[in-house]
Amino acid sequence: MVKKSKSRISQKKKTQSKKIIKKVKAAIANPTKIKAKEKKKVEKKLPAKKVAKVKEKKEEIQKTLYMLTAEEMKQINELLTRPIVRQTLIDVGGENALAIIRNFDRALSDEEIAKRLKLKISDVRATLNSLHSEGLVMYDRYKDNETGWYSYSWWLNKERIFKWVEEKTKKFSVAASSNGSEHYVCPFCGVSTIVDFSNAMDKNFRCDICGKPLEYLDEELMQKLGIVETKTFVRVLK
Ligand SMILES: [Zn+2]
Structure with missing residues (x-):
């Protein structure tokens, strides 16, 4: 019984060592196998380079x-x-x-x-x-x-900038002051500078933007700036 099991172990060892020897021999006889492995590593790096190139191209196109x-x-x-x-x-x-x-x-x-x-x-x-x-x-x-x-x-x-400027400067409404429809405007800077009397007084009748004097918004000036007056709002026509 003991002898039998001993021989079984040694048999196993023998086959294992045979396998190792076979591998080493194969490696010596056929070095290209190792090269192939190294090649694989290099290939793995390539896609990243390719990705970078694609990215570069994309950025170039975008520019x-x-x-x-x-x-x-x-x-x-x-x-x-x-x-x-x-x-x-x-x-x-x-x-x-x-x-x-x-x-x-x-x-x-x-x-x-x-x-x-x-x-x-x-x-x-x-x-x-x-x-x-x-x-x-x-x-x-x-x-x-x-x-x-x-x-x-x-x-x-x-495109948006031009539209945005148009929106900001033309589509404009100001709540009319309680004392009626007295408004002031800078004729140079236009409709966004329209203020009521008390606000105009706070500003010393000067334009916030360019510093020129604000002018009383009469019908003539309103027409010039494309403004129509309603009961509670001064509205600017598009
Ligand atoms: Zn102004």
Whole structure:
């Protein structure tokens, strides 16, 4: 009995060692097998490189896709010379809003904008987020596969800016004061500056935006600015 089991164990050991020897011999005889394994490792790294290339291409496409023509940039610059537009944008996006909007010539990362304008990246992000809440800028988000961090590519929503300015400056209503329909306006900055008498007095009859004197809003001026008066509202016609 004892002998039998002993021989069984030794038999098992023998077959095991035979297998190992076979493997070693095979490895020596056929080194390509090892190379194939190494190759696999290299191949595993390739997709990441490919992904990076695709990402690069995507970003390149985006840059061209959201590129502004010289004519478009001129139009936006013209828009930004209007005091009412400047003031409204600063109200929305803070003091850097104008510089950031004017700076867009294509899709840009927040880092690029900060670098170009020599601003703090946190300030740039704050302004971009405020402008985004009005739909004036948009972004695409990319994930960096290596770091797991997200990067953002921002672009100017040209169509929206023009519509938004129109909305802000034309579609405007002011509750009439209790003492009737006496209103004042800055004829240069337009309808968004309409105030009633007491508000005009608080402002020393000066425009908040450009500092020029406010003028009494008579029928002639109303017609000029496209305004109709109703019982309780001064309404601006589109
Ligand atoms: Zn004004």
